[in-house]
């Protein structure tokens with residue numbers, strides 16, 4: 001398999017969409033599942049949610065925020081070039097319900113990851129409200145695709161340049177309360193997911209959070225993605241990435257995701273030893 005890049009589109013500053021040839025993943029993925037890529041043979045592995053697929057083009061679509069060494073390498077690739085590795089689909093599909101009022105919440109690049117889940121909720125017969133957040137108007141992504149996928153779309157921007165001024169959870173609290181929604185899905189920065197869980201804890205609704213812990217192998221072997229959910233140890237790559245948001249220990253997740261920050265910042269000095277050809 002070539003992992004050939006078929007198309008590339010800039011969605012917002014530092015946010016790029018890649019369409020990659022991946023016939024076997026295209027046939028098997030479900031909304032909520034993810035892949036792990038290595039842009040080149042010396043790269044670290046990075047997990048990315050599958051955003052869309054095309055049976056006609058035998059391809060899948062991913063959205064990458066270029067914030068670190070590996071993500072910058074990935075978005076530097078052009079159509080006609082190939083990813084070195086592409087593994088998936090990994091993880092469990094998002095939990096679905098039917099005939100309910102559902103709220104789907106996302107912040108930042110999480111909006112891309114929310115799109116297939118929100119679309120699946122609607123296709124399953126739910127009324128779907130999407131609440132999406134961005135730093136400012138020019139950081140909003142996939143607006144047209146979301147409009148086509150959900151019943152109602154509302155945006156919040158930190159600076160108020162489009163839609164509600166504030167964050168997604170503040171917007172949720174401004175328009176909803178106990179009984180408004182029966183079920184929800186949230187994806188984005190950990191503080192946002194934690195705030196969404198706290199805000200809805202007593203609303204009598206289910207809230208599923210798609211978690212983003214550090215991942216290495218994506219197969220449940222390395223322990224890198226360990227999370228605590230309802231005082232039970234889980235591995236996001238095989239048990240998740242989605243869990244009951246009201247049971248997730250978000251403080252522990254924050255601590256574990258910060259554990260490697262110092263090393264990650266030494267991007268010039270760091271040479272990943274995980275790549276198969278450098279072991």
Ligand code: FES
Nearest residue numbers: 216218220223237
């Ligand atoms: S990434 Fe290694 S156990 Fe999940």
